Amino acid sequence: MAFDWVQLWQETSKPDNVPILIMTAAVGYYLWYGFREGVRHDRLITQLEADPALAKTHHRKPYPFHPAWDKVVHTWPYLLRVEFLAALIVTVGLILWAIWLPAPLEPPANPTLTTNPAKAPWYFLGLQELLVYFDPWIAGVILPHLVLGGLMAIPYIDVNPLGNGYYTWRQRKFAISTYMFGFLVLWVLLAIVGTFIRGPGWMWFWPGMTWDAHRQVHEVNRHLHELFGLTDPWVVGIFGGLVTLGGIGVGMAVCDVIFRKFKPKTFLRQNLVQYLITLHLIVLMAAVPLKIVLKLVFNIKYIWVTPWFNV
Amino acid sequence: MTDKSPAGDPSVPPDPIYQKSYSVPIALASIALVGSVAYAIAQEAWLLRPYKPIQAQWKDVTLTYLTKLEKERTDFDGALRLLDEFKSLNDEAAKVDAETKDVRERLQAEFVDLDHEVASLKDAIKVHRSEISALTYDAEHAAHGAFESGETETADPLKSPAAKSSVDGIKAVEARKISYTWKRSTGEVVVTEGVAGELIQKFVALQGAKGRKQQEVGVAFAPKSAADKARDGWIAKNLGSIKQFLEAPRPTLDADGNPSGTQEPTQLRAAVAKRVAEVGASRYVDDYVTVVSPSTVARLREKMERFQTGPLLGGEIQTFQIHVKETNNWVDRCEVCHLGARSVVPMTEESLRDAAADAKWPASKIESTKFSLFKSHPRAGELFAKHDPDKMGCSTCHNGNGIGIITTELAHGQNHDWLWPLFPKDNIEAGCVQCHQGDVHLAGGPRISQARETFMDKGCWGCHPYQGYDHEVAELTKTEGRIKELKQARIDKAARAERIKDLVNSVDDDAALNRISPPANADRDALTEQIAQIDTEVQLAERTRASLYDERIRVGPNLKDVKVKWRPEVLTDWVQNPEKVKPESKMPVFRWFGDKDEFGLFEEAKDVAAFIWQSAHSPEEFPEYRLTAPQGGSAGRGKQVFEKVGCLSCHGIEQDGKRIGGTFASNLTNVGDKLTYEYAFRWIKAPRHRLVPYSPKLGKDLTKAEYEKEDPATLVWRQPTRMPDLRLADDDARDVATYLTQLRSDTKWPTPTWLTDTKRFENGKKLAVYSGCAGCHEIRGLESERGIGTELTKEGTKPLDRLDFGHLTTDAKRGHEPLEDWTTTDGHKVFAKPEGHGEDAHHGGWYNSRGYFMHKLAKPDLYDTSKYFADRTLRSRMPKFRLTKDEIQDLTTFLLGSVDSRIPGSSMYQPDEAGQAIRDGWWIVKRYNCEGCHTAVPGQVPSFQQLPWWAPDEKRDRVFPPTLVGEGFRVRPDWIAGFLHDPSLGGGTDRPKALRRHLDVRMPTFWFTDDEVAKLVRYFEAMAKQPFVYQPPKVGALSATEKKLAEAIWSPKGMNCLQCHLAEGKETPDAETKAPHLGFAKHRLKPEWMARWIPKPVDMQPWTAMTSNFVRETPDDPHSRWIYMTPMPEFEGVSADHVDLMIRWVYGLPDAPK
Incomplete structure (x- = not known):
């Protein structure tokens, strides 16, 4: 089948999808910028670590500095003016955007006729995509709360004293990797999939495939316990619990081993609660893509089935 | 912290933060902000309002047009004034004016004098009169009070001492000396002095005089007014007169622009003739001849000059919005751009363009102006009389998005989010259907009337239910359901009665039996009565069902007669492809799959033909089917009868290579190929009667022994055909049958050995049921089958997602045309790519109801393309019809209009x-x-x-x-x-x-x-706008003298009525007879009609051969009596109206003999 450029253009040119394109561009840009700065700072750090004498007198920034310059910059007017310029540019952008790409209206509401696909706004498409893999309770409530909770917990479990106030990669590899994984993979990527890959019927359409609402796919979902031939609800529930909780436990144990070997400083600095929270969050974060893979590749829907919730 | 900015020190490099200036970017960003805000304001005020330049254009166009029109009307007005008739009227008016001028002026001057005097006198006496009123009140009040209290004996204020002071005061006021000044009409100033009391009386007198003087003035003006009115009235009457337009001489102008003579308008005649040839006389009169006077046009032009599109802020806001609260708050803003839609002066695109050309607009300006936008609504007079836009809006009929005005596409609803896009010009009458769904013929809607006729003629309703076309079927369903219900209820009740009986029988104990029996028996009696009632109802329902079957007509013929009607060798060919056997067949072509034999016949078609053949009645089963017909007919005579007796009003036939006759019934070319002689004879003699009756109750056709036992009212004797009985004598029918059956082609058909093959019956029946044969034909065993198609009554409202475009969905959305080369039977390429991107272009795609319907009608199995069918019975079943371009467009219009209307029922058309x-x-x-x-x-x-x-x-x-x-x-x-x-x-x-x-x-x-x-x-x-209950007037008898006169007028020396009519005295027609037998008149004709017909028949039927032989006794007096135009001695002594006489005479004629 030929590559359907028209279909691709139809989706990417939708006014609805402008924010996500901007976001993709912005993410890319800031990733590059952050790493550029981080690499610069890391070079300086290496330099200073090698040369203690220099370290004593250096101004600790990769940018040039003259002693006659002030070390402290006042917020007013120096920060504010930059912010003001940014505000002006954003305002101009928004005005022009509002004029040239007005919000499209859909047909008059008809309760008997649902649009296909019925997509959430772009900032929720990541969550909508997660619904494919998780129970709504998990995808819509537990995971977002975990995300928020996790983000809130970071200051309390982050015991790495380095990397405060300057870009660096070397000194904060773990934090940056973890965050990038959580943001780029578990948020941006899912949103992009939800916007451009998921088509009518929430079916998977690679770019260049025509979005055909009448397409038929054969996907038989099964639950994990079915692979083992279990049917009794009690057995299934217990099995699922064992797999899930056990899996988390195993994961945490594995992480523990890894931490002790590769991140001893963190291990030593954190108290038990902090450590357990850290391990727990890491395991859960890794479990999400694991479950995604299980669904996409092996068509396994839930690993723990109970009458009250599924995982 | 201090701000150390060592700006002055050259050895220190500039601080990258403190000394970095953001002035330039901030300045640029600020300018950008101001610019974008200004742009936003401009968008709001102007750019998002594309109608503003359109309104400016309209002003331009209309002013140009009205200026030209004004000049034309003024010219014509001037030309009219050059005519002799006008001149004489004008001269007459001038003469009257001159004659009455002195008297008028004098009287007018006198009136003006009186008027002035009265006015200033009134001013002068005002105060004094008021004072007198107050004093009068005091006097009366005082006198009355004194009288009441007994102080005085008299209540008369003039005598009462209590009122004396007031009365004295009155007298004092009346005695005052006052003067007043007034100006005569000549300008002379007059000062008059007097005493207040006298002047007050003078005022009253003057008022009376003024009134009388006014009357005198009126009388003096009357001759002039009448003469002016005659003259102006003549102008008004002749403003629209084409005759005058062509004959009125036009003034020629000399070098100074002064009128210097007149010229004969021969060029004008030629121009008019040319234009009439182009657009037709009726259209020319509508579009190019306005009867508005020059002053009206001038007023309109002035109004246009004041027209403003409205500035951004303030100024005159003009609304062009129609808001109908009653109809769900319907809002239509179409007139924001379509400004000329309800223009008082009708404007067409051509006339606007001509006006622009006349005004010498530059070519680029003419190119860029969309004149079609400003033309007035076609047929505005007749349409708006019944469909007032202020009450109905525009988009109720045209669809589209009434409230949208930002862009044309949005306003016309042509984006995929608006479910009701504007109907294209081809389908403009679709909007009529939602209110006029009950009207199979819509006066004023020729295309939709044609569409509905096509729907009926092609037989679409045989498969597709549509409200109105098959109401018998709907009622049949109801009746049959009711019968089933009733039968079930009867069974239930009978079972219940049985159970009660068993219960009673099972009780041994006598005492218990005595207790149970009375109520049990009462129950059983009640049930017995109810069962009897049900039986009655069932019987009535069976009769209703039979009568519905009686009334029902079907699209195609009754297939139970096939064995005796058809030549068997043609049947299979016909079933497979009717168009091959008879080119104009009404039966569409079905699709066949599978194996073909050596003759090219599909096995499937043979199965179906075998099923039809075997399910038809045979003479062995029904002796009535053993048909006989007289022999020895003459085909030549039969042809004459066929042509004369009226067969060709419905049927068509090919004669000498040309197709003649009607299209309603089948084309009889080569009908002898398939028709047997005996059946042709039987059919022509009695087409509306079955040979054996059908009983819906028993679900089958009945032999004589069977139907004699049945209630006759539950039998169906009428054939479901519309062919009427021509009442042909046996000879005529024989000859016509002979003629028709020898109309044969020279095709050779193979012997159909398969028709009697019983193994083919099952598959044939399955295919026949699947293809829906029983929707159009009556087939044994399948009489109560309904059509297989979807109901189309609300097809226009079907959501687009429910229309199955199949694998052509994407093609439709993107405008790829699968039927680009498809041509209709009359050679049109309906789906060729339109040139340019005019309004009728598909806007990129045909993914809408219109596209769906048009493609479906053209190729019904189009949407089966690329589909995988496990079984052939899963394929689309709609057969292929022969359709012309007009038929496709009309049927599409009809379907597009068949909607579940958005208009509330209370606003819809309710016929009286x-x-x-x-x-x-x-x-x-x-x-x-x-x-x-x-x-x-x-x-x-x-x-x-x-x-x-x-x-x-x-x-x-x-x-x-x-x-x-x-x-x-x-x-x-x-x-x-x-x-x-x-x-x-x-x-x-x-x-x-x-x-x-x-x-x-x-x-x-x-x-x-x-x-x-x-x-x-x-x-x-x-x-004919007659009352439903006709009250026939009494037609009296004739007196002796009247009878003589009537007879004289009747006779050859008078009107010689028997020359054309038949009546007593001439019962057989001859070469001159051309009118009805008047023996029936007294039962047949309405005397009111005769009273108008007899004197002036050509007024009612311009082509009639009947002469007008009566005149008014006093010419030009419509109230005097009619008399025969040639005086006769019999006139003597007859004072009655002669026409009335003839009416009474005709009413007195004896009936025609049996």
């Missing part, structure tokens, strides 16, 4: 009793093709009159059936009913023509049901 009668009548008229022989509405030409052998100036009365226009006014309703039931009036095949015996063609017997006749009678009455 007469309107409903007309509606109901049209269904029957269309169903039986009355228009094949008769004219039903003025302007319609029946098929019979279009046969090629009539001369252009054929005498209509002599050869054609009568017109039905005004039938309700002409003929009595009970006569119509009797005639429709039996047009031979009891003559049968022996005397088939009763009323118009001179005609070769005859009105056949349709075997209408009582209901149909009643509807037709009411239809005729309503169409």
Whole structure:
């Protein structure tokens, strides 16, 4: 089948999808910028670590500095003016955007006729995509709360004293990797999939495939316990619990081993609660893509089935 | 912290933060912000309002047009004034003016004087009068009070001492000296002095004098007013007169622009003739001849000059919005751009363009102006009279998005989010259907009327239910359901009665039995009564069901007759491809799959043909099917009868390579290929009757022994065909049958050995049921099958997602055309890519209802493309019809308009009793093709009159059936009913023509049901605006002298009525007879109609051969009596109106002999 450029253009040119394109561009840009700065700072750090004498007198920034310059910059007017310029540019952008790409209206509401696909706004498409893999309770409530909770917990479990106030990669590899994984993979990527890959019927359409609402796919979902031939609800529930909780436990144990070997400083600095929270969050974060893979590749829907919730 | 900015020190490099200046970017960003805000404001005020430049254009265009029109009207006005007739009127007016001038001026001056004097006198006495009033009140009050209290003896204020002071005061005021000044009409100032009391009285007198003077002035002006009115009235009357337009001389101008003479407008004549040839006379009169006076045009032009599109802020805001609160707050803003839609002066695109060309607009400006946007609504007069836009809006009829005005696409609803896009020009009448769904013929809607007729003729309703077309089927379903219900209820009740009986029987104990028996028996009795009631109801329902079957007509013939009707060798070819056997077949072509034999016949088609053949009746089962027909017929004579008696009003045939006749019924070319002689004879003799009756109750056709046992009212004897009975004598029928059956082609067909193969029956039946044969035909065993198609009554509202475009969905959305080369039967390429991107272009795609319907009609199995069918019965079943371009467009229009309307029922068209009668009548008229022989509405030409052998100036009365226009006014309703039931009036095949015996063609017997006749009678009455209940006036007898006169007028020395009419004295028609038998007149004609017809027949039927032989006694006096134009001695002693005399004479004629 030929590559359907028209279909691709139809989706990417939708006014609805402008924010996500901007976001993709912005993410890319800031990733590059952050790493550029981080690499610069890391070079300086290496330099200073090698040369203690220099370290004593250096101004600790990769940018040039003259002693006659002030070390402290006042917020007013120096920060504010930059912010003001940014505000002006954003305002101009928004005005022009509002004029040239007005919000499209859909047909008059008809309760008997649902649009296909019925997509959430772009900032929720990541969550909508997660619904494919998780129970709504998990995808819509537990995971977002975990995300928020996790983000809130970071200051309390982050015991790495380095990397405060300057870009660096070397000194904060773990934090940056973890965050990038959580943001780029578990948020941006899912949103992009939800916007451009998921088509009518929430079916998977690679770019260049025509979005055909009448397409038929054969996907038989099964639950994990079915692979083992279990049917009794009690057995299934217990099995699922064992797999899930056990899996988390195993994961945490594995992480523990890894931490002790590769991140001893963190291990030593954190108290038990902090450590357990850290391990727990890491395991859960890794479990999400694991479950995604299980669904996409092996068509396994839930690993723990109970009458009250599924995982 | 201090701000250390060592700006002055050159050795220190500049601080990258402190000394970095953001002035430039901030300045640029600020300018960008101001610019974008200004841009946003401009968008709001102007750019998002594309109608503003359009409104400016409109002002330009309309001003140009009105200026030109004003000049034309003024010119014409001027030209009119050069005519002699005007000149004489003008001279007369001038003469009267001159004669009465002195008197008028004098009287007017006197009136003005009086007026001035009264005015200033009033001013002068005002205060004094008021004072006198107050004093008068005091005096009266004081006198009355004193009288009441007993102080005085008199209540008269003039005598009472209590009032004395007031009365003295009055006298004092009255004695005051006052003066007043007034100006005469000549300018002279007059000062008059007087005493207040006298002056007050003078004031009253002057007022009276003023009134009288005014009357005198009026009388003096009257001759002048009358003369002016005559002159101006003549202008107004002749403003729109084409005759005057062409004949009025135009003034020529000399070098200084002064009128210097007149010229004859020969060029004008040529121009008008050319234009009339281009657009037609009716259109020319509508579009190019306005009757508005120059002053009206001038006023309109001035109004246009003041028109403003409205500035951004303030200024005059003009609304062009229609808001109808009653209809769900309907809002339409179409007139924001379509500004000329309801213009008082009609404007067409051509006339606007001409005006622009006349005004010498630059070519680029003419190119860029969209003149079509400003033209006035076509047929505004007739359409808006019944569909006032202020009450109905625009988008109720046209669809589109009434409130949208940002862009044309949005306003016309042509984006995929608005479910009701504007109807394209091809489908413009779709909007009529939602209110006029009950009207199979819509006056003023020619295309939709044609669409509905096509839907009926092509037989779409055989498969697709549509409200109105198959109401018998809907009622049948209801009735059959009811019968089932009742039968089930009967079974239940009988079972219950049984159980009660068992219960009673099971009780041994006598005491218990005594207790149970009375209530149990009462229950059983009640049940018995109820069962009896149910039985009655079932019997009635069975009768209703039979009568519904009786009334029901079907699209195709009854297939139970196939064995005796068809030549078996043709049947399979026909089933497979009817168009190959007979090119104009009404039966569509079905699709076949699977194996073919050596003759090219599909096995499937053979199966179906075998099923049809074997399910048909045979003479062995039903002796009535053993048909006999007289032999020895003459084909030549048969051809003559066939052509003359009226068959070609419905049927068509090919003669000498040309196709003649109607299209309503089948084309009879080569009908002998398939038709047997015996059946042809039987059919022509009695098409509306079955050979054996069908019993819906028993679900089968009955032999004689069987049907004699049944209730006759539950039997169906009527064939589901519309062909009427021509009342042909056996000889004629024999000859016609001979003629038809020898119309054969020279095709050779193989012997159909498979037709009797019983192994083919099952598969054939399965395919027949699957293809929906029973929707159009009556087939044994499948009589109660319904059509297989979807209901189309609300097809236009079907959501797009529910229309299965199949694998063509993406193609449709992106405008790829799979049928680009497809041509209609009349050679049109309906789906060729439109040139340019005009309004009718597909806007990129055909993914909408219109596209779906058009493609489906063109190729019904189009949406099966690329689909995988496990079984052939999963394929699309709609067969392929032969459709012309017009038929496709009309049917699409019809379907697009068949919607679940957004208009609330209360706002919709509710016909009154007469309107409903007309509606109901049209269904029957269309169903039986009355228009094949008769004219039903003025302007319609029946098929019979279009046969090629009539001369252009054929005498209509002599050869054609009568017109039905005004039938309700002409003929009595009970006569119509009797005639429709039996047009031979009891003559049968022996005397088939009763009323118009001179005609070769005859009105056949349709075997209408009582209901149909009643509807037709009411239809005729309503169409002629007659009251439904006819009160016949009394027609008196003639006195002896009157009789003599009437006889004289009747006789050859008078009007010689028997020359054209039949009556007592001439019962057989001859070469001169061209009119009805007047023996029926007293039962048939309405005297009111005769009173208008007899004196001036040509006023009612311009083509009639009947002469006008009466004149008014006093010419030009419409109230004087009619008298015969040639004086006769018999006039003596007769004071009655002669026409009335003739009416009474005709009423006195004896009935025609049986």
